[in-house]
Amino acid sequence: MFDLIIRGGTIIDGSGEQRYVADIGIKDGKVARIGEITETATEEINAAGKLVAPGWVDIHTHYDGQATWDPILAPSSWHGVTTVVMGNCGVGFAPVRPQDRDFLIQLMEGVEDIPGAALAEGINWQWESFPEYLDALAAFPRAIDVAAQVPHGAIRAYIMGERCNTDYAPSAEEVAQMADLVREGVEAGALGFSSSKTLLHKDIKGDFMSGTFSGNDEMLALGLGMKGLNNSVFELVSDHLGEDEEWAWVTEFQKQTGLTVTLIATTAPAYENGKMYKLAEQARQEGREIRPQAAGRPTGVLHGLQSSFHAFVGHPTFRAQLAELSHDELVKAMSDPAMKAKILAEESTIKGGLMQNLAQLMNQVFPLGDNPNYEPGAEDSIAGIARTQGQDAMEVMYDLLVANDGKELFYQPLGGYQGFSLDGQKKLLEHPNVLFGLSDGGAHCGVIADAGMPTFIMTHWGRDRTKGDKMSLEFIVQALTSNTAEAFGMFDRGRIREGWMADINIIDFEAMRLFRPEAIFDLPAGGRRLVQRAGGYEATIKAGEVIFRNGEHTGALPGKLVRRSNEIHTAR
DSSP states (O other), X not given: OEEEEEEEEEEOOSSSSOOEEEEEEEETTEEEEEEOOOSOEEEEEEOTTSEEEEOEEEOOBOOTTGGGTOSSOTTGGGGTEEEEEOOGGGOOSOSOOGGGHHHHHHHHHHHHOOOHHHHHHXXXXXXXXXXXXXXXXXXXXXXXXXXXXXXHHHHHHHHHGGGGGTOOXXXXXXXXXXXXXXHHHHHHTOOEEXXXXXXXXXXXXXXXXXXXXXXXXXXHHHHHTTTTOTTOEEEEEESOTTSHHHHHHHHHHHHHHOOEEEEEEOSGGGTGGGHHHHHHHHHHHTTOOEEEEEOSSOOEEEESTTSSOOTTTTSHHIIIIITTSOHHHHHHHHTSHHHHHHHHTSOOSOOSGGGSOHHHHTTSOEEXXXXXXXXXXXXXXXXXXXXXXXXXHHHHHHHHHHXXXXXXXXXXXXXXXXXTBOHHHHHXXXXXXXXXXXXXXXXXXXXXXXXXXXXXXXXXXXXXXXXSOOOOHHHHHHHHTHHHHHHTTOOSSSSOOTTSBOOEEEEOTTTOEEOOOEEEEEEGGGEEEEEOOEEOEEEEEETTEEEEETTEEOSOOOBOBOOOOOOOOOOO
């Protein structure tokens, strides 16, 4: 007798092979049989006409704090994710000395836009070392599995104290101590080590995060700290991956350490003519695992009265009279015609970045509405709507901001959206060496809501795209499951296969959709975050237990901590 039988579903098993119809019998948290099953089970699910796929494995999240207080780990769990990897971009909360806790919170708040007050109230700090942090994660009940990486920022702070952000000539002894801490964490179960070399990453005070300017010798020493530990990963965010010198260093780093290296480029030269991907593929052909990460869609800022940014945030009247109002008070005040006229007559006092040219910006900002479109055309922009209506673009922006009780959010893609098309992004995603990543689940609470990336990838690339070719669901599912799992050394999940972990999504594909992003205030200390719900997930199963039915948590908490495996990978 089985614990659970899923009957008659159309299985896309994560291998990349063609779909097929079969029953799945689950016993003791694992897939026990695939085929025609005549036996009975404690529970059965009729999946006829539904897609049955492995649970998604998301390798780029920032739940490092949230995982210590939230058993659900939404919004990722709402979107069929059954395993998340944390500790990315060099930020995290272990190892930590008591006097450095606030520093790590400020670092996470600045780099990943997670409210510091929420982190301060939510984290219980039942650890100092990284192994103790892993033990704390292992002891906490949760719906889905979590895995962690050792973060460079915390390592530097632990060894160098207040010098960690400014001193890029640590002593040989300090470097050796940092390498020992990295090895200690990975031996205890961390999947690897992460760092950041981008000027985009600053703490809440505006200081570049520790590790940004670390020399190659320091980086190599920390990598060598993991040498010989099977399946260890080095994750790097960098502004320099368009430069030949950086590639020479990355290649030499991989040669000497033997690690899987996964890269996130933050500047355009890395993407020109597919440079990063061609070089990574060349390395892989030579036997070196260098894997760029790519997002399902370009990162985009969400504008709105409930986000951290909108077109009028720099206008003098808004800053002086409205910025501190509650949402309801703000909407009421901005709905006053006299207030509208006053604000529209002003110029923003912020002249840099996104605020450099607001009128031009309106060509790149799109209302999302109830059926978000992440590949909109010029006519869908605020400027396009204004042209159609014969109105001023800034006035249209103002009116839409305050409409719908001020809850509308507007999408501004930042990079990779050329000619109002995602064709360039599709080429990146289809590259054989690329890993699907960068959902940033748990992070960027005020301006980004990308944790629903798997649902977007399934619906947009697998069904809804009208501006160009789609992708096969077999390819998509493999990219969201076995590709990411195996790259990070998790060889018991990512496929529906007998003997493997029973992490499974049952999907009504026609009903699958993303809802409009929304602001909720459910973090500790009333902290805000932008989230996006999904439809079409009839059931999400973790280790054989149904954890979600039609978007609602069942109360089941079978999730665990995933520790690094020593298993040597072989062809499967």
